[in-house]
Each structure stands twice: as structure tokens, then as C-alpha cells.
Amino acid sequence: MEHNNTMRGVVFIGNGKVELRNFPKPTPRGTQVVVKMKAAGICGSDMHSFYRSQDFWAQHPIIRGHEPSGIIEAVGEAVTMVQPGDRVSVYHAPACGHCEACVRGEYFRCTTIGPGYRLASLKVHGCDADFLLVDQNVCFPLPDSLSFEDGAIIACAGGTAYHALKKADVHAGEYVLVTGLGPVGLCVTLLANAMGAFVIGADPIAYRRELAKHHGATYTLDPAQENLAEKVKQIVKEGVEVAIETSGNDQARADILQATNYHSRLVYVGFGGQTQNIMLSPLLGDRMITGSNMFTGADYYDLTRFLLRKQLHFDVLVTHRFPLERAQEAFDLFATKQTGKVVFTWD
Ligand SMILES: [Zn+2]
Ligand SMILES: [Zn+2]
Known part of the structure; x- marks a missing residue:
């Protein structure tokens, strides 16, 4: 597992190959939080970039993964909305919370932060790692009766x-x-x-x-x-x-x-x-x-209520679970399409 100040993260190295690398464990500042990952989904959209060239990925050593769910581990000095121990599903785009798109709950269209800054884009580390650094405003409360796998699946698919x-x-x-x-x-x-x-x-x-x-x-x-x-x-x-x-x-x-x-x-x-x-x-x-593109903050609350009232779980769609160290196997299997949802899980 992770040691003190380092953590493990999955990167693509080109032509369908992945590597587990050590990264510095993030430190939250201001309104940032660090989420200890519990479940991270592999998405069809990950596969669009999985086969890009070695040269391309050599220039973008960014941790993959944009379907995060976990527990708040540490918070910055200005955090007021969440606290360590909270179970969360993380919306997969950083958001200012104030622009028109954010007020509409369309965080992925945030005009302050701008395009290209989604988790696991080429600019922001994603969640196929032991820890994830995000702002408090994209951490949505995950009800106790929903699993972390539910939380990861809600976060995208x-x-x-x-x-x-x-x-x-x-x-x-x-x-x-x-x-x-x-x-x-x-x-x-x-x-x-x-x-x-x-x-x-x-x-x-x-x-x-x-x-x-x-x-x-x-x-x-x-x-x-x-x-x-x-x-x-x-x-x-x-x-x-x-x-x-x-x-x-x-x-x-x-x-x-x-x-x-x-x-x-x-x-x-x-x-x-x-x-x-x-x-x-x-x-x-x-x-x-x-x-129809992604979902809004309002959808998150409506959807979690719907799941709770109907006693439904998305995690029934998970057919394969892997630890991070078997990331290559996980991506290779998902690429065959002989799967339902494939997730990384942590004990
Ligand atoms: Zn996705
Ligand atoms: Zn915004």
C-alpha cells in the first residue's frame, strides 16, 4: 500500500499499456480535500485514449480515472462543507461553483476553470490512485445505504x-x-x-x-x-x-x-x-x-433519492473488481467488452 508521503497511481504509457507509478501523496490547501479512494470505475471513454501512442503519453504522465468514490481523508484550512470521514461520490470536473454553468449544476461546463480540466484529462490527475485531490464543492454526500461502487458508478455512467x-x-x-x-x-x-x-x-x-x-x-x-x-x-x-x-x-x-x-x-x-x-x-x-451530456448536481440528488427509495444498486452491474496493481489486466479485460462494469477497489 501507500507509504507516508507517496501513493500509487495508474498512468497510460501508450498502445494499450498501463503502469503503476508512485506519486507524491497530495496535500489539501484552502478549499481542497483529499479523498481516500474506495472505488473507481473504468469507463468506455477511457478506452478512447487507451491506444494512443507512447510519445503522446510520455508527455502526459497524468493519473487516469474519473469515476471516484471514497472517504474524505484530509481537508484544507478553508474547508467548511465536508469533513474527514465523510463518504463521498466525486463529480468528475473541477468547478468554481459560481459561474452560470456551475449555478445550473453543469459543473463540467464551468467557464471559470475552462475546458480540459476534467479529472484524468491531460491537466488534472484522476482517481485511479490511492488518493485524489479535489475541491470540496464537487464532493457529494454518498448515503450510507449506497456502496462506494454505487458512488463510483453514479459519478459518470x-x-x-x-x-x-x-x-x-x-x-x-x-x-x-x-x-x-x-x-x-x-x-x-x-x-x-x-x-x-x-x-x-x-x-x-x-x-x-x-x-x-x-x-x-x-x-x-x-x-x-x-x-x-x-x-x-x-x-x-x-x-x-x-x-x-x-x-x-x-x-x-x-x-x-x-x-x-x-x-x-x-x-x-x-x-x-x-x-x-x-x-x-x-x-x-x-x-x-x-x-444528453453528463449530468448535473440536481441529477445527483434526484438519482440518489431514486436509488434509495427503489432500493436499487448500480453495483449489481459490476462484473469484475481489481486492485490497482492489476490495472493492466483490468483495462485489457474491459477492452474485450466481455464485461459489465469493471472497477478498482480498495480494502
Ligand atoms: Zn466515465
Ligand atoms: Zn464555474
């Missing part, structure tokens, strides 16, 4: 899933099509089912379809083998009321237009892919189409 469902204005009894059953899609599945909707999950990976079935999907389908829109309309003749696209796959982006009806709500969450434009006009009707 779960919060993102909840925000998308809120934007979709899901009603009980409606059909929700979820394309992509990675961590975000699985969180959407779990929540939409708990909201009383019927979930149709689509993913080419059988392992992920099975997980989705286990955690709330009434139907699953394989878009690599079946025509998604045709299959969906065999289940719901008129098309689904809601579609949530989490894969970032070009085909899925187009397919959900065909699988919905003229007054459906479509939410695009997944990023990446090549789509330059989707031909909308002949298909649109009264569809409502929106993007």
Missing part, C-alpha cells in the same frame, strides 16, 4: 444514464429502446425498468445482452444479426416511445429513427463514430430529438 432518461421524460408502461449495453446502457436499462418502462436492449455482444436481461431488459436483440428497426417493430408494432442511443455507433444512430414512431423521444448520448449528418426531414414527424 449512472449519472449520465439518469440525465438521459430525465430528458426522455419516460413514463411507466412505455417502451424504451437502449442501443449499446455498455456501462451507460446497462445503467439506463436498470433505471428505465425501475421507472416502470419496458426495456428493449440492443448490443452485438452476447455477454452484455445477457447482463441487460438480468438487470431489467424485457427483450434484447443483436443488431449485427438482425435488422434493428424490423425486430423492434415485431415487438412494438407502432415503434417505441423512447430510444436512448449510448453506443456512438453510426448505424445505431440512424436505426433508432426507424425504430421509433412519429411522436417518440430520441436521446443521443454515445459519442465517437463518423456520422457527419443524419437525414432527418422525411422521418422526423413530431419526434423530439435531443443530445
